Amino acid sequence: MRLLTILTPLLSLLPLALSLSSDQEHWAELSSKSKDGVIKLDSQSYHELLADDREYSVSVVLTALPAQFKCQPCHDFDPSFHQVAASWKRKPKHVRDQHFFAKLDFQDGQAVYQELGLTSAPTVMFHPALTGPNKSNKLSVITYEMNRNGLTAPPLHSFLLNLVPEPFALYKPINPLHYIAVPISLIAITVSLYSMRKILVPLIQxxxxxxxxxxxxxxxxxxxxxxxxxxxxxxxxxxxxxxxxxxxxxxxxxxxxxxxxxxxxxxxxxxxxxxxxxxxxxxxxxxxxxxxxxxxxxxxxxxxxxxxxxxxxxxxxxxxxxxx
Structure with a gap:
């Protein structure tokens, strides 16, 4: 009887724990389905992802990619953000599910832009975990200084190294075109020089x-x-x-x-x-x-x-x- 009295409060917290785990699994599933691990958001999912009881941290880029907005920095920075996100996705599942990368376009989240008072893009914000084992002393949102650091991937990677649950390396995908184009070019040059030998040899001599x-x-x-x-x-x-x-x-x-x-x-x-x-x-x-x-x-x-x-x-x- 006494044991039942002790377990009753714990059992009452079980639905909440399952709910939190379920939310985190939902975002983890969306992240795993994305090629680079970037979750695409709208105004509603933005607030759901950044719930006050989250046990995970989030890096969100607020951008404006459609052509009508004419945001060239958004297009220049987008590959860099995806490269850093893809590098984090290479971590083991139990690690990468503690931090998510997300993207909110102005076209899909005008209400969020108005709420935050943003007048320029792109903007990257790091939202720390508010509960759970990854909760840190820094509970405020940290904004990435785009004007100071530029639009390339290495500065963004350095910015996140000390904020994410575990350090991670910046992955640079191998471009197979170089390994194909260089040998073909060398062969083409060799064949061209050999075919022109009757002209080149007298010139060289x-x-x-x-x-x-x-x-x-x-x-x-x-x-x-x-x-x-x-x-x-x-x-x-x-x-x-x-x-x-x-x-x-x-x-x-x-x-x-x-x-x-x-x-x-x-x-x-x-x-x-x-x-x-x-x-x-x-x-x-x-x-x-x-x-x-x-x-x-x-x-x-x-x-x-x-x-x-x-x-x-x-x-x-x-x-x-x-x-x-």
Whole structure:
């Protein structure tokens, strides 16, 4: 008789316990049926999910995805929220059923937006468990700072790590397209190169192409182009009287246009030497050879004189000169 007196209050609490368990199982079932574990809500189910006697925590995103709302941040953030939710869904059932991810669209929950006074989207709110073993000291809703953290998944995952019942890793699904596209691309490139071998092989073996490429590289490095890139030298500068100056005084400074002029002078000098050593001897007529020698030798002397003149313009103390 005394035992019955003790059990009577406990038996009276049994329907309430079963009701709470039933509600949690209901949301767990909806979450398991969702691909990413995200429960889609409306105004009524929103309040039902966030009941005052809940033994679970909830992360809710309030968004506005339909095209008429023109909410681009909502579309940018939606994959991130689903990625974090899918990562939580990989936890064992007895763990993941202690926390749920849900989504309420403005079109389905305008009353909730008005109730919360929200004027922008997306907004993520963490609602802690209010009863049960997962109840924490933080009983107030925590809003995710979207403007500060951005719209990507890693900051949201970091935000929830210390709030959910158990830590969880952010899962990044493997994209099989990369494992298919890369081998196919390599095969296609190899086949294309092999089919063009009769054109590519002579080009690769061409002394003219390699010589021209070598000259371009030599001129690029000897003209001071790399120094300009490292020092971020201006292209031209203003002179004393407001005129444009393309030569920087002193040997330790230079301008962008100046290095291009130097590269052009070096190029003409190099081509003059090539003409005298390669092109002129290839001529069959002695007269053409003689004229070519005079012509290119004169070009060599004139261009070299310009180079020395440029040195004298940079530094008046330079003692040498040729024609100018």
């Amino acid at each position: 061409s002394r003219l192409i390699w010589g021209s490429l070598s000259i371009v590289l030599i001129l690029t490095f000897t003209s001071g182009h790399m120094w300009n890139r490292i020092k971020n030298a201006p292209y031209v500068a203003a002179g004393p009287n407001g005129q444009i100056s393309w030569i920087a005084g002193g040997y330790s400074n230079q301008l962008g246009l100046e290095s291009q002029v130097v590269a052009g002078i070096y190029g003409l000098l190099g081509f003059s030497i090539i003409a005298l050593t390669v092109l002129i001897p290839a001529q069959s007529s002695p007269i053409k050879q003689r004229v070519g020698v005079y012509l290119w030798l004169g070009m060599l002397i004139i261009v070299f004189s310009l180079l020395i003149k440029l040195f004298r313009m940079k530094n008046g103390g330079y003692p040498f000169a040729l024609l100018f």
